[in-house]
Amino acid sequence: MIIGVPKEIKDKEGRVSLTPAGCKMLVKMGHKVIVEAGAGNISGFSDAEYQAAGAIMEESPAKIFSEADLILKVKEPLPPEYSLLKEGQVLFTYLHLAADKELTEVLLKKKIVGIAYETVELKDGSLPLLKPMSEIAGKMSVQIGARLLEKPFGGKGVLLGGVPGVAPGVVVIVGAGVVGTSAAKIAVGLGAEVYVLDINAERLRYLDDIFGGRVKTLISNEYNLEYAISKADLLIGGVLVPGYKAPRIVTEEMIKKMAPGSVVIDVAIDQGGCIETVDRVTTHSNPTFEKFGVIHYSVANIPGSVPRTSTLALTSATLPYLLEIVNKGWERAIRENQYLAKGVNTFDGKLTNKGVAEAHDMPYYPLVL
Incomplete structure (x- = not known):
C-alpha cells in the first residue's frame, strides 16, 4: 500500500x-x-x-x-x-x-x-487513540490557565497555588473523563482548590479515592454547576460524548457570574464545545477572546503546542x-x-x-x- x-x-x-x-x-x-x-x-x-x-x-x-x-x-x-x-x-x-x-x-x-x-472504541468504552491527546490537553489546560490568570495576560492576577497566608486559586473542571482527570492531577499538584463535576457518581467516587479527598467532587447538575462556577478562577470544560457534538452544559448566565479576569478553557471545542459562551474556535496565534470580562481560550489543537x-x-x-x-x-x-x-x-x-x-x-x- x-x-x-x-x-x-x-x-x-x-x-x-x-x-x-x-x-x-x-x-x-x-x-x-x-x-x-x-x-x-x-x-x-x-x-x-x-x-x-x-x-x-x-x-x-x-x-x-x-x-x-x-x-x-x-x-x-x-x-x-x-x-x-x-x-x-x-x-x-x-x-x-x-x-x-x-x-x-x-x-x-x-x-x-x-x-x-x-x-x-474498545469494549470498555475507552478511546485508545484519543486518550493520549486528551491526557496532554487536560494537563496543558491548567498550565495555560495558570498563565492566562497572570495580570500581563489579562487575568485577575491569581496564583493558583497561593502562598502561606493566602488562599489558593479555585479550579473547576466539568467532566471527569480523561481530560478532567489529567487536569485535576496538574491542578492538585500546583496546590489549587479543585472541584470536579460529572454526571457519573462512580467516576467521581474513583477520583475521590485516587486523590485522597484532595479534590472536591460534585454531581453535575444546574445547581451545582452554578455554585462551583461562581467560585472559579479557572474553569475547564472537558465533556465528551464519543462521536457526538458536545452538549452545551455551561450556560452564558453561569459565565456572567464569574469575576472579571477569570479564565475559561473549553477543551471540548474539537467537538463543538461544552461552554455556551465559546462561540468560536481560536488558534495558537490568536488563542483568546474576552466575553463578560472573562478570558476565553478555545484552541482546537492544544497538544500541537508540545x-x-x-x-x-x-x-x-x-x-x-x-x-x-x-x-x-x-x-x-x-x-x-x-x-x-x-x-x-x-x-x-x-x-x-x-x-x-x-x-x-x-x-x-x-x-x-
Whole structure:
C-alpha cells in the first residue's frame, strides 16, 4: 500500500502522523511511504531520518495526495486540502465531524473512507487513540490557565497555588473523563482548590479515592454547576460524548457570574464545545477572546503546542491500527477488528457514525461490508 504523510497545515500544528521508526516498520513490510518534506521538523524528526527509514520525500502535497492509497494525518483536512482528496481514498486521522458539516459533506461527496482516531472504541468504552491527546490537553489546560490568570495576560492576577497566608486559586473542571482527570492531577499538584463535576457518581467516587479527598467532587447538575462556577478562577470544560457534538452544559448566565479576569478553557471545542459562551474556535496565534470580562481560550489543537511529546504519544497509539489497515487492507481490517470498525465515520458516500449524522440531521447508515 502507498501511505502518504502530508505536513500539517493547521495554525502552529507541529505534530506529525508518523515517526521515522514507524516509517521503517512499514517499509520493511513492503509498503511505500511518501512523506512531505519538513513534515516532522517541528516535532524534531528531520527529512534525513525519514529517508534513512526508507521514505520517499516529496515537496508537493498535491502529489502525495494523488499517489497515496491512504492519507495519514494528525488533524482533519482543512479547506485548502479538500480538492486534493481523491475519490475512494482512505483517510486515517482525527476528524471531529460532528462539529464540521462542510468537511463531512466533502468526505461524502468524494466517497472517502474516513476512519477517525477519536471514535475507535474498545469494549470498555475507552478511546485508545484519543486518550493520549486528551491526557496532554487536560494537563496543558491548567498550565495555560495558570498563565492566562497572570495580570500581563489579562487575568485577575491569581496564583493558583497561593502562598502561606493566602488562599489558593479555585479550579473547576466539568467532566471527569480523561481530560478532567489529567487536569485535576496538574491542578492538585500546583496546590489549587479543585472541584470536579460529572454526571457519573462512580467516576467521581474513583477520583475521590485516587486523590485522597484532595479534590472536591460534585454531581453535575444546574445547581451545582452554578455554585462551583461562581467560585472559579479557572474553569475547564472537558465533556465528551464519543462521536457526538458536545452538549452545551455551561450556560452564558453561569459565565456572567464569574469575576472579571477569570479564565475559561473549553477543551471540548474539537467537538463543538461544552461552554455556551465559546462561540468560536481560536488558534495558537490568536488563542483568546474576552466575553463578560472573562478570558476565553478555545484552541482546537492544544497538544500541537508540545509536538515532540504529542507526536510520540499519538503515533505509539495509532501505529498498531495503521499496521492492521495496510497489511490486511482496510475492509478486512475492520471486519476483523470491531473496535477499529467504530472508527469508520464515512464510507461510499454514506455517514456510518450515528452521532455525526444526528449532529447534521443527515441519514445514518450502519456500516455493512
